[in-house]
Each structure stands twice: as structure tokens, then as C-alpha cells.
Amino acid sequence: MIVDFAVPFGDALLQGDQYVGADSNRVLYLHGAGNSSRHGHRLLRGALQQRGIGSTCFDCIGHGDTGGALAQSSVASRTRQAQAVAEARALPQPLAVVGASMGAYNAIRMTQSHAVDALVLIVPGVYTPSAYEVPFGPDFSAVIRQPRSWADSDAWDILGQFEGRLLVIAAEHDATIPLEIPERLVAAATRAQSAQLHVVEGAQHNYLWALLAEQPAKLDAAIDMVCAALK
Numbered sequence: 001m002i003v004d005f006a007v008p009f010g011d012a013l014l015q016g017d018q019y020v021g022a023d024s025n026r027v028l029y030l031h032g033a034g035n036s037s038r039h040g041h042r043l044l045r046g047a048l049q050q051r052g053i054g055s056t057c058f059d060c061i062g063h064g065d066t067g068g069a070l071a072q073s074s075v076a077s078r079t080r081q082a083q084a085v086a087e088a089r090a091l092p093q094p095l096a097v098v099g100a101s102m103g104a105y106n107a108i109r110m111t112q113s114h115a116v117d118a119l120v121l122i123v124p125g126v127y128t129p130s131a132y133e134v135p136f137g138p139d140f141s142a143v144i145r146q147p148r149s150w151a152d153s154d155a156w157d158i159l160g161q162f163e164g165r166l167l168v169i170a171a172e173h174d175a176t177i178p179l180e181i182p183e184r185l186v187a188a189a190t191r192a193q194s195a196q197l198h199v200v201e202g203a204q205h206n207y208l209w210a211l212l213a214e215q216p217a218k219l220d221a222a223i224d225m226v227c228a229a230l231k
Contacts, residue, residue, distance in 0.1 A: 021054025032101025
């Protein structure tokens with residue numbers, strides 16, 4: 001069963017859905033930037049639902065069914081949007097949070113405001129603190145396009161306090177996210193119950209789950225990893 005919902009946030013109405021799980025419904029799933037929306041993550045969410053794990057996902061401002069201008073949002077606003085959805089939908093805590101690309105950084109930030117005992121970060125991006133509140137647009141792009149602007153991210157320190165299960169899934173040929181980022185995220189999680197890095201061979205930033213779908217055994221293995229982290 002899939003349940004649609006809408007959550008007010010400022011002048012926007014965040015459109016989302018819950019893939020209802022037979023066993024648990026505490027997963028918050030956060031999509032990435034660019035042309036991303038919740039609809040691009042149906043493969044993984046559907047597979048999790050088949051295994052009893054439900055998930056709640058919504059389209060951030062400027063994306064998908066929520067729409068609106070990206071300039072009305074920021075990385076910080078995306079975190080606040082995620083917090084609003086988690087509270088409006090009364091998601092059980094501790095949360096398990098899945099974040100893809102930019103959503104991975106929002107997932108990490110969620111550990112500062114909510115009890116979170118599982119993080120799954122897929123092709124994760126991280127950001128310098130100076131970019132956090134800058135509205136999306138030319139000013140934001142100017143900050144993050146500085147060479148290695150992500151190196152001073154606070155993500156490392158935040159993950160250093162995380163005590164749950166961490167799974168980072170990276171693409172071998174990711175032209176957007178250097179492999180150094182997922183490697184450093186796992187290394188930073190020194191207090192985590194578990195911290196695992198899985199690099200998908202042959203995958204690209206926007207071609208990871210679709211690639212795995214062509215290789216059923218590898219897809220099942222990757223989904224098993226995600227389930228183990230979210231258990």
C-alpha cells in the first residue's frame with residue numbers, strides 16, 4: 001500500500017508518500033538535487049517494502065510534485081523540510097534515514113535534531129558550512145564549485161558522534177562525488193555500531209540502482225545490505 005500526503009511548510013505544500021511496510025515504518029528517505037524527486041527512488045523503496053520495511057519520502061521545494069522555485073530553498077531548508085515531514089507524519093523514533101546525493105548530507109544533519117540509529121547514504125554529497133543557508137542559485141553554486149569546498153564540511157564531526165549503523169553506497173565511476181568523500185564518511189564514524197562502505201562496480205552517480213537492476217544477484221545483495229542497516 002502507498003499512502004499519499006501533503007505537509008505544509010511555509011508557503012509550500014510538501015507532496016510525499018509512504019510505502020507502508022508490514023514490519024516497520026520509521027524510514028525517512030531523502031532524495032537528491034538537480035532533477036531528483038521521490039519518484040526516482042521507487043526501485044529501492046519498493047524492494048524494501050517487499051521486505052517489510054516501509055519508507056516515507058517527499059519532494060523538496062523546487063522538485064517533483066511539490067514544485068516551486070529552487071531559489072526559495074537551500075540545503076538548510078531541505079533539512080528543515082525533512083524535520084517537518086518527520087514530525088507531521090509522526091514517524092517513530094529512533095528514525096532510520098536514507099539519503100541520496102545531497103539528501104545524504106540532510107540525513108546526516110537529521111542526527112542532530114532526532115534520534116537516529118541507522119543511516120544509509122547513497123552516492124553522498126557533503127557541503128561546507130558556508131553553503132548551508134545560501135539559497136540555491138548562482139551564489140550557492142559559486143561556493144560549492146570552489147576546489148574541494150567539501151573538505152571542511154561539518155559532516156565528518158557530526159558523524160563522529162553517531163552511534164548507530166552506517167552504510168555508505170558509492171558509485172565506482174562517480175563524476176560528481178569523489179570516492180574520497182564516501183571513504184572519509186565511513187572513517188569519520190568512529191563511534192558507530194557499524195560502518196560499511198559498498199562501492200558498486202561500473203556505476204555512475206545517476207546510474208546505480210538501474211545498473212544493479214540488470215544484475216539481479218548484485219541487486220539482491222545490495223538490498224540485503226540496506227535492510228541489515230535499517231533493521
